[in-house]
Structure formats: structure tokens, C-alpha cells
Amino acid sequence: MHQAFFWLRFILTGLLWLGTITLSISQTVEKEKLMVAYIYSFTKNIEWSENKDVFRIQAVTNNGVLAKELTFLSNSEKIKGARIEIVTSSSSIISQQTDLVFISKEFNASAKSVFDQIKGQDILLVTEEFRDDRFIMINFEPADAQTLTFKLNRANIINQGLKVLPKMILLGGSDVDVAGLYLQAQDSVQELEVKMLELQSRNEIREKSIELEKQKKIITRQENEIEQKQEIIYDQQKSLDNLLAKYSESESGLKDNINRLAISENELTRLQNEIDNQTTQIQDGKLILEEQFRLIKEQDDLIRDKESSLDEMGSSLNIQSRKILLLIIFTIVILFFLVLLMRAYRIRKKQTQQLSRQKDELSNLLLELREAQSQLVQSEKMASLGVLTAGIAHEINNAINFVVSGIYVLEKKFEAIEPVIKKVKQLKSEDKKLKEKVESLILTKEKVGYNNIQKIILEVVKNVKIGAERTTTIVKGLRSFSRSESEEIGKIDIHQDIEVALLLLQNRHRDKIEIEKDFNLKIPEIDGYSGQMGQVFLNIIGNAIDAFEENQLNPMIKIRTELNKKGVLISIKDNGSGIDEDVLDKIFDPFFTTKKVGLGTGLGLSITYGIIEKHKGDIKVKSKKNTGTEFIIRLPLKID
Amino acid sequence: MIDRPKVIYVDDEEINLMLFREMFKNDFQIHTTTSPPDAIAYLKANRVDFILTDQLMPEMTGVEFLKELDADKTASSSKRVMISGYTQEGDIKEALENHLIDRFVPKPFTYNGLKEIIQAIT
Numbered sequence: 001m002h003q004a005f006f007w008l009r010f011i012l013t014g015l016l017w018l019g020t021i022t023l024s025i026s027q028t029v030e031k032e033k034l035m036v037a038y039i040y041s042f043t044k045n046i047e048w049s050e051n052k053d054v055f056r057i058q059a060v061t062n063n064g065v066l067a068k069e070l071t072f073l074s075n076s077e078k079i080k081g082a083r084i085e086i087v088t089s090s091s092s093i094i095s096q097q098t099d100l101v102f103i104s105k106e107f108n109a110s111a112k113s114v115f116d117q118i119k120g121q122d123i124l125l126v127t128e129e130f131r132d133d134r135f136i137m138i139n140f141e142p143a144d145a146q147t148l149t150f151k152l153n154r155a156n157i158i159n160q161g162l163k164v165l166p167k168m169i170l171l172g173g174s175d176v177d178v179a180g181l182y183l184q185a186q187d188s189v190q191e192l193e194v195k196m197l198e199l200q201s202r203n204e205i206r207e208k209s210i211e212l213e214k215q216k217k218i219i220t221r222q223e224n225e226i227e228q229k230q231e232i233i234y235d236q237q238k239s240l241d242n243l244l245a246k247y248s249e250s251e252s253g254l255k256d257n258i259n260r261l262a263i264s265e266n267e268l269t270r271l272q273n274e275i276d277n278q279t280t281q282i283q284d285g286k287l288i289l290e291e292q293f294r295l296i297k298e299q300d301d302l303i304r305d306k307e308s309s310l311d312e313m314g315s316s317l318n319i320q321s322r323k324i325l326l327l328i329i330f331t332i333v334i335l336f337f338l339v340l341l342m343r344a345y346r347i348r349k350k351q352t353q354q355l356s357r358q359k360d361e362l363s364n365l366l367l368e369l370r371e372a373q374s375q376l377v378q379s380e381k382m383a384s385l386g387v388l389t390a391g392i393a394h395e396i397n398n399a400i401n402f403v404v405s406g407i408y409v410l411e412k413k414f415e416a417i418e419p420v421i422k423k424v425k426q427l428k429s430e431d432k433k434l435k436e437k438v439e440s441l442i443l444t445k446e447k448v449g450y451n452n453i454q455k456i457i458l459e460v461v462k463n464v465k466i467g468a469e470r471t472t473t474i475v476k477g478l479r480s481f482s483r484s485e486s487e488e489i490g491k492i493d494i495h496q497d498i499e500v501a502l503l504l505l506q507n508r509h510r511d512k513i514e515i516e517k518d519f520n521l522k523i524p525e526i527d528g529y530s531g532q533m534g535q536v537f538l539n540i541i542g543n544a545i546d547a548f549e550e551n552q553l554n555p556m557i558k559i560r561t562e563l564n565k566k567g568v569l570i571s572i573k574d575n576g577s578g579i580d581e582d583v584l585d586k587i588f589d590p591f592f593t594t595k596k597v598g599l600g601t602g603l604g605l606s607i608t609y610g611i612i613e614k615h616k617g618d619i620k621v622k623s624k625k626n627t628g629t630e631f632i633i634r635l636p637l638k639i640d
Numbered sequence: 641m642i643d644r645p646k647v648i649y650v651d652d653e654e655i656n657l658m659l660f661r662e663m664f665k666n667d668f669q670i671h672t673t674t675s676p677p678d679a680i681a682y683l684k685a686n687r688v689d690f691i692l693t694d695q696l697m698p699e700m701t702g703v704e705f706l707k708e709l710d711a712d713k714t715a716s717s718s719k720r721v722m723i724s725g726y727t728q729e730g731d732i733k734e735a736l737e738n739h740l741i742d743r744f745v746p747k748p749f750t751y752n753g754l755k756e757i758i759q760a761i762t
Contacts, residue, residue, distance in 0.1 A: 397725025
């Protein structure tokens with residue numbers, strides 16, 4: 001479309017340049033010769049853009065004569081001093097160095113493409129009998145053999161950058177008819193419009209076809225669906241067919257059954273008839289049977305009569321045999337019991353003997369046990385004494401040391417004051433030098449430090465006394481404690497026993513543990529085995545001392561005695577580490593100990609328990625971990 | 641007076657200390673105490689020739705007291721004598737074998753007996 005409009009505009013501008021030139025050829029030369037001559041003339045009347053060495057003419061032609069004429073021209077003539085070079089071809093491809101192109105009429109079909117090809121370059125196009133004036137520069141018009149005219153389209157030539165010289169008019173020929181050109185242009189416009197319409201309709205068709213395509217697709221989809229549905233229908237049809245087949249099968253089966261039924265009905269009828277026949281036969285038989293039954297009954301009666309007489313005889317026999325059987329069983333049972341009795345008697349006799357033997361053994365054992373027990377008590381006592389020995393020995397030795405050292409010191413001190421004593425002895429009341437002597441005595445006293453020595457002597461004497469008393473008490477306590485067990489009940493002083501225990505334990509509690517005594521002094525001597533109660537207090541107070549940890553704060557043992565209606569109560573309470581709850585019920589068990597091996601026998605509390613029991617008293621323990629333990633002993637005043 | 645050897649005597653019985661002071665006041669320069677910790681403190685500050693100690697004491701035994709001295713290397717040059725009524729032979733033997741003590745003097749002791757023993761180790 002654009003191209004078409006371009007050409008239209010081009011032509012309309014070209015109209016301004018159009019004039020009419022007619023050239024008549026009067027010479028009697030051949031047309032081709034004439035055409036070459038004209039072409040030569042055209043070159044002379046065009047102002048070329050530059051001076052050339054070679055002027056190239058390309059002839060697109062099959063006309064041999066023309067080619068020959070052109071070659072002749074090139075050999076004989078020059079264009080503006082330039083040598084002429086001729087290229088003949090039957091192709092419409094134009095070489096770049098070409099200055100003039102001639103297209104003979106047989107190649108008019110390609111004229112327009114050549115025009116387009118060279119457009120804007122300084123190449124002149126000469127055509128022969130080309131009908132479209134829009135695309136000509138110089139065109140030879142159709143004519144008879146004798147005349148030759150040409151048509152000129154100046155606008156196209158100028159467009160090539162060439163200039164038509166005024167002398168060109170002298171060659172004859174005509175300019176292109178402007179009106180005709182316009183009409184031609186209009187025609188081509190109309191043609192183009194028609195083409196446009198065509199194209200439009202083609203577009204519509206394309207759109208329509210696109211829509212058609214869409215609808216085709218929809219149709220295809222629907223067809224697919226239809227196909228699927230048809231498949232389903234086909235499947236259903238198939239199953240329907242199957243069902244029908246089955247139906248017909250069962251129908252035929254039914255028919256068969258009906259047939260069989262009919263047959264069996266017939267058979268049944270036949271059998272019925274037979275049964276009827278047999279029934280009549282049976283009825284006949286029944287009658288015969290009844291007759292026979294009657295006969296049998298008669299015979300039965302006869303037999304029964306005989307049986308009853310037989311029964312009578314049998315029953316009397318039966319009773320007798322049962323009696324005999326019972327008698328036999330009874331005898332056997334009695335015999336069995338007799339045997340059992342005999343055996344039991346024997347066993348019992350044996351058992352009695354065994355029992356009395358065991359009793360003897362037991363009483364022997366008991367005696368042994370008692371002996372062992374008293375030995376054990378004594379052993380334990382000695383063992384606990386053994387544990388105490390080192391401490392007791394230390395106490396005694398210390399006490400004796402007071403005496404021994406004290407006597408030595410006293411000796412020395414008396415030696416020191418001997419001069420004073422001497423002087424005192426020499427004093428006589430009638431002495432005339434009494435005053436002098438007294439003064440000398442005073443001097444001597446001062447010299448020996450008599451006053452100080454006297455103080456020391458008094459103190460040492462006191463210490464010697466302490467030593468002697470301590471020794472006496474310890475020995476007394478030891479004696480009362482270690483006294484061997486007496487089997488006779490005597491009188492015991494519990495306070496004295498407590499004191500002995502404290503004394504024996506002295507080195508373990510003195511300066512370490514506060515002992516608080518709260519004694520009821522109204523308590524009389526009570527019944528008891530001498531030497532045993534001391535062991536009880538030694539064990540309990542000894543355990544209390546052991547219950548204190550190294551870092552115990554204010555360790556204290558409270559010993560309290562009470563007198564009440566039932567007798568005496570002794571409480572020994574410490575604020576030590578206490579006894580674990582899980583072992584509290586085991587502490588009186590023999591050999592139970594929480595002390596390290598070698599530090600306790602495990603018998604102390606067990607023996608204590610035994611001693612209290614022997615005195616008809618009881619002992620109880622209350623303990624709380626990290627708070628302390630209290631032993632409470634109750635003893636009657638008298639043992640019955 | 642300056643020539644008299646220095647002695648410390650540790651015993652929990654004040655009577656023993658008093659009697660010892662009276663017996664030996666002409667022989668030694670005597671320091672006495674009933675408390676082993678006090679004795680340790682004294683020995684850290686004062687040099688003595690003899691350390692005399694009891695074995696059975698409530699705060700600390702004589703052996704424990706001497707071991708504590710050894711641990712600090714306190715009074716390592718002093719001669720050590722144990723004076724005790726304690727008669728556990730084994731313990732004393734062990735202490736002698738370990739050179740914890742130089743001599744053992746049983747109670748009751750006499751002036752001459754103790755003096756001889758002390759002189760023997762000088």
C-alpha cells in the first residue's frame with residue numbers, strides 16, 4: 001500500500017515537468033541502427049554527474065542485431081571523450097558501474113524491477129514500447145518500420161540526479177501525457193482499493209476461520225465427550241446384554257425346573273397310589289398282628305403268674321444274703337479300727353517316752369542356758385571393764401601420782417622449814433634471850449619463806465588427800481561392780497550403783513560432758529542382785545557418752561530418779577545424735593551394735609534387758625535423730 | 641639461773657602440774673598448761689628443751705598433740721617425754737617406734753626417776 005502511494009505522489013510531482021515532443025524519423029535505416037543512433041544521441045543530451053573514462057551501456061536484449069549495432073557504436077564513437085563499453089545480457093541484474101541501461105521490448109516484464117533497482121543512482125534507463133509511463137525515463141514508442149518516436153519522463157530523469165539538456169528537444173519525441181498519467185495513477189489507486197477490499201475480506205475470513213477453529217475444538221471436545229458417553233452406554237449395553245443372557249439362562253432353568261416339577265408330580269401321584277396300596281396291605285397286616293398280640297398277651301399272663309411265684313421265693317433269699325454281707329463289712333471295719341487303735345497306742349507310748357526324754361533334755365539345756373547366760377553376763381561385764389581398764393588405770397595412776405609426788409614435795413618442804421622448826425624447838429619460856437631468839441626465828445622464817453611453804457604444804461596435803469580418796473573410790477566401785485553374780489536376792493542402792501558407773505566412766509566424760517543428777521534421796525534400798533544394776537548403768541551411761549559427736553554443742557546427760565507407788569523410775573537422757581528409727585527396735589537384740597568392730601560387744605543392751613527382766617522391771621527407749629535418747633527403767637521395790 | 645633447761649609440761653590435772661612445778665622448780669624453767677592447743681601456741685612462740693605431756697586428755701590426746709606439732713614442724717628440736725598413767729602398751733610402743741616420743745615415763749613417777757630419764761636424753 002505504501003509503495004503504491006509513493007508512486008502516486010512521485011508521478012504527480014513529475015507532472016510539472018511534462019511536455020510533448022514528437023520526433024519523426026525520415027531516414028530509411030533499419031530500426032535497430034536507428035535506435036542505437038538515438039541512444040547515442042540521448043547520451044549527448046544528458047548532463048552526467050561526473051566525467052568518465054569509460055561509459056558503460058548494459059543492454060538487456062535478445063536482439064542480436066541491436067547488440068551488433070551497439071558494439072559497432074562502441075568501436076567507432078566516444079561519449080564526451082569516454083570510451084564506450086557494451087554489456088549485453090538477458091538478465092535484469094544491473095552491474096554497478098553501468099551508466100545507461102537499455103531494455104528491449106521482449107524483457108519489458110522486468111523493466112519495472114530494473115527501474116526500482118537503479119532508482120536514485122545516476123543511471124539512465126531507455127526502454128522499448130513499455131506501456132506504463134510512470135516507470136519510464138526514455139521510451140521508444142511503438143511505430144512502423146520507417147518511423148521512430150520516443151517519450152520522455154523528465155521527472156524520473158531528474159530524480160536520477162541527471163539533467164536533460166535543452167538540445168534534447170531537437171531530437172523529436174514527446175513528453176509523457178500528464179492527464180493520461182493521472183488516469184493511470186487513478187486506475188492503479190482503484191486497483192489498489194480493490195486489492196484492499198480483497199485483503200479486508202481475507203482478514204475477515206481469517207478471523208472467521210479462527211472462530212471456526214475454536215468451534216471446531218469445542219466440537220472435537222464435545223465429540224470426545226460423546227464418545228466417552230457412548231463408551232459408557234456401550235458398557236451398560238454390554239452389562240444389560242449379560243443380564244439378559246443370564247435372565248434367559250435362568251428362564252430356561254426355570255422352564256427345566258417346571259418340567260421336572262411336572263415329572264416329579266407325576267411320580268408323586270404314582271407313589272401316592274403305591275402308598276395307598278401298601279396302606280391297605282398294612283391294614284391287613286395290622287389285623288393279623290392284632291390277632292397275634294392277643295395270643296401273646298394270653299401267654300404273657302401265664303408267664304406272669306409263674307414269675308410272681310418265683311419272685312416270692314427270690315426276695316426271701318435276697319434279704320438273707322444282704323444280712324450276711326453287712327455282717328462281714330462290720331467285722332472288717334471293727335478289725336480295722338482295732339488295728340488303728342493298737343498302732344495309735346504304740347505311737348503314743350513312744351511319743352510319751354520321747355517327750356519325757358525331750359523334757360529332760362530341755363531342762364538340761366535350760367540349766368546350761370542359764371549357766372551360759374550368767375557366764376555371758378559376767379563375760380560382758382568383764383569385757384566392758386576391759387574396755388574401761390585403760391581409762392580406769394589412768395585414773396588410779398593419776399590419783400596415786402598425787403600421793404607420791406605430794407609426799408616428795410612435802411618432804412622437801414619440811415626439809416626447807418627445818419631450821420625454823422629447830423629454832424622453835426630451842427625456844428624455852430624462861431630463856432633470857434627469848435626476844436633475841438624470837439627475832440632470829442622470825443628472820444629464819446623469812447629466809448626460808450616459811451609462810452609460802454606453809455601455804456604450799458597445806459595445798460599439797462589437800463592434793464594428796466584427793467589422790468588417796470580417788471583411789472579408794474575407784475577401787476571400791478570396781479569391787480562392787482566386778483563382784484560375781486549372786487543368785488540370792490539382796491538389797492541394792494541404785495544411787496550408789498549410778499555413782500560407781502559414773503566413776504568408772506569418769507575419764508570419758510570429765511571436762512567434756514555435763515552430768516546433771518536429779519536424785520530422789522527418799523528412795524530406799526530395793527530388792528536386787530548385787531553387782532548387776534551397776535552393769536546396767538555402766539552400759540546405758542557409756543552408750544550416752546558415745547552418742548556425742550566431736551562437735552556436739554553443750555553435751556549433757558541428765559540422770560533422774562523417782563519414787564512412785566509402783567516402785568522406782570530411773571531416767572537417763574542425753575542430747576546426743578539419737579538412734580536411727582529403723583534400728584530402734586533392734587537395740588536390745590544380742591550382737592546388734594552400731595559401733596565399729598572391737599569397740600562394742602553388741603551384748604551390752606541385750607544383757608541390760610535381761611537384768612531388768614530378772615528384777616521384774618521394764619526398760620523403754622525414746623529416741624529422736626539429732627535430738628537425743630532417753631532410757632526409762634522401772635523397778636519394783638520388792639521382787640516376789 | 642639462765643643455764644636451766646626449758647620445759648613445758650601438759651597435763652589435764654592441775655594437781656599434777658602444781659606438784660611438778662614444786663618438784664622441779666630448781667631444775668628447770670617450767671611452763672605448764674592443761675590445754676594442748678595452748679601448748680601449741682606457746683611452742684610456736686617459744687623454744688623449749690623438753691616437752692612433757694600426758695596421754696589421756698579430754699581435748700586432745702598426747703599423741704594427737706605431738707602429731708600436730710610435727711605437722712607444723714613446730715618444736716622439732718625439742719625432746720619429747722610422755723608421762724602418763726595410760727597403760728596401753730601398744731600405743732606407747734608405736735609412738736616410740738615412730739619417734740613421736742623419745743621416752744615414756746609411767747605414772748606415778750618419782751623425782752629421781754624422772755630426772756634421770758630427762759638427763760639421759762640430754
